[in-house]
Amino acid sequence: MSGDRVVTRHLGMRFPLRGRELVALEDVNLRMADQEFCCIVGPSGCGKTTFLRILAGLERQTAGELHLEVTDPARPLSAMVFQEQSVFPWMTVEENVGYGLRMRGVHATVRRGVVAHYLEKVGLTQFAKAYPYQLSGGMKQRASVARAFATAPQILLMDEPFAAVDEQTRALLQEELLRVWESDRKTVVYITHSIDEALVLGDRVLVMSARPGHIKAEIPVTLPRPRSVYELKSTPEFAELVAKVWEPLRQEVLGSFSAMARAS
Amino acid sequence: MSVRARRALLYALATAAGVVMAFPFVWMLLTSVKSESEATAFPPGLLPTQWLFSNYADAWRAAPFGRYFLNSAIMALGTIALSLATAALAAYALARMRVPGRGLIFGVLLATLVIPPEVTLIPNYIAMQRLGWYNTYLALIVPFGASVFNVFLLRQAFLQLPQELYDAAVLEGCGHLRYLWRFAVPLSRPTLAIIALLTGIRAWNDFQWPLIITDTADLRPIQVGLTIFRSDVSTNFQLLMAGSVMALAPIVVLFLLTQRQLVQGIARSGLRG
Numbered sequence A: 001m002s003g004d005r006v007v008t009r010h011l012g013m014r015f016p017l018r019g020r021e022l023v024a025l026e027d028v029n030l031r032m033a034d035q036e037f038c039c040i041v042g043p044s045g046c047g048k049t050t051f052l053r054i055l056a057g058l059e060r061q062t063a064g065e066l067h068l069e070v071t072d073p074a075r076p077l078s079a080m081v082f083q084e085q086s087v088f089p090w091m092t093v094e095e096n097v098g099y100g101l102r103m104r105g106v107h108a109t110v111r112r113g114v115v116a117h118y119l120e121k122v123g124l125t126q127f128a129k130a131y132p133y134q135l136s137g138g139m140k141q142r143a144s145v146a147r148a149f150a151t152a153p154q155i156l157l158m159d160e161p162f163a164a165v166d167e168q169t170r171a172l173l174q175e176e177l178l179r180v181w182e183s184d185r186k187t188v189v190y191i192t193h194s195i196d197e198a199l200v201l202g203d204r205v206l207v208m209s210a211r212p213g214h215i216k217a218e219i220p221v222t223l224p225r226p227r228s229v230y231e232l233k234s235t236p237e238f239a240e241l242v243a244k245v246w247e248p249l250r251q252e253v254l255g256s257f258s259a260m261a262r263a264s
Numbered sequence B: 001m002s003v004r005a006r007r008a009l010l011y012a013l014a015t016a017a018g019v020v021m022a023f024p025f026v027w028m029l030l031t032s033v034k035s036e037s038e039a040t041a042f043p044p045g046l047l048p049t050q051w052l053f054s055n056y057a058d059a060w061r062a063a064p065f066g067r068y069f070l071n072s073a074i075m076a077l078g079t080i081a082l083s084l085a086t087a088a089l090a091a092y093a094l095a096r097m098r099v100p101g102r103g104l105i106f107g108v109l110l111a112t113l114v115i116p117p118e119v120t121l122i123p124n125y126i127a128m129q130r131l132g133w134y135n136t137y138l139a140l141i142v143p144f145g146a147s148v149f150n151v152f153l154l155r156q157a158f159l160q161l162p163q164e165l166y167d168a169a170v171l172e173g174c175g176h177l178r179y180l181w182r183f184a185v186p187l188s189r190p191t192l193a194i195i196a197l198l199t200g201i202r203a204w205n206d207f208q209w210p211l212i213i214t215d216t217a218d219l220r221p222i223q224v225g226l227t228i229f230r231s232d233v234s235t236n237f238q239l240l241m242a243g244s245v246m247a248l249a250p251i252v253v254l255f256l257l258t259q260r261q262l263v264q265g266i267a268r269s270g271l272r273g
């Protein structure tokens, strides 16, 4: 089907584990339109990171199919923002953001322009020459976001990118991400623990089941864009959506707890 | 016991241990400046009555020590360079690459650690002979240019690097070799320093192998060179000690230079000596 950027069919992933097998993902079926912003919530350990790494090509699924639509072979297919520890500590912010471009042989002048553009978007212009240890956690994640956008990937994968920062900073980073994305739309798969975050950012929220992970529920988010994080949260529609996501999620979180209790 | 008393006891014990460790070294230093009769006197005295620093000049003149030092340096630096290269490549493959049978390969490598080095002496000798490397620097360096222990140490260091860093590098377009060279190696510097130091000391102190694989003064390293002061009938102790001090000096300097990295590396790798 044309217009679909990401399609998975019966996708499964098993890891060998002490002679047995650990089924991390089972029968994941997903269809994502181009430029769609999709958020995934699910209990801890259900296979969210694994799913993202498969989408990124860092891992190969053991069952089923994955199809990613390549529209522009010159651009990298995907870029990823990780939870933490993924900015390169011995490079300046500027070098971090430009690294992917340098690896792809982009000329220095062009590179400088692109880097400056995204540094400005995430508000790090003044820190271009700083090293990661001189930055706060939130600023590191900003650098990470700028780096992911810089190579103009067709798909952006984000794994709980703002989970490690405090709540006020997180709201700010969410607003920033939305702004950057509105002006530079791409397909996004965004993993989070927070229902609020999923609803604020996404066009659609997918609820994953406890392990083995599969997609248990899909909640379309009909809130209008552009969105403002603070205003949005006080609307009745928002509260209604929270309840809609929480319901299927609650069962899975409870389920994963009792599974853990059984295992131990 | 109060904190104070406990601390005092700790210091006393540490000092005692330090004295025991340092004694042979101090003895060597003192003997190196004694006269021949004092060096061999019985019962031995601790301090020389006359400090003969000329022993060093005498020892230096007794044989081509400049050449011996150069040979030892070539042997040590060559072994260090080769060891670092082989350890980095092997450790990376074992830590990061998905090779079928990787666990088995690693297990077999580890199993070779129990083979005593004496057992490999003759096979190594024959191999060098067949390669026509007898009496060459290659023979002094290559047989020790790869060590399972180094591979093991470095593999642990590589495994501790965050997965996210690797993933990010790969997604940014980094290949295996570039990741190894630009990421894994710089981030594992303390471990590499340990490998360099231990390998260097081993090569510098090696006596047996250079003795059997070379027979010319041109290739003789310092440890073999020192035997000039010993013969079947007598040993020139004060000159031997002076020569030994000179032979030891580079290692002490190297240790002082890498000390900080070393302590870090030991703390990080959990290596105990």
Ligand SMILES: Nc1ncnc2c1ncn2[C@@H]1O[C@H](COP(=O)(O)OP(=O)(O)OP(=O)(O)O)[C@@H](O)[C@H]1O
Binding pocket: A015, A016, A017, A022, A024, A042, A043, A044, A045, A046, A047, A048, A049, A050, A051, A211
């Ligand atoms: N390389 C691997 N080898 C073996 N098991 C793995 C591997 N990677 C992940 N797993 C297992 O797969 C399951 C899913 O892991 P994953 O990291 O995808 O969970 P997650 O949903 O991202 O959890 P969290 O929300 O806590 O980040 C876990 O049980 C984990 O132990």
Ligand SMILES: [Mg+2]
Binding pocket: A048, A049, A050, A159
């Ligand atoms: Mg995860």
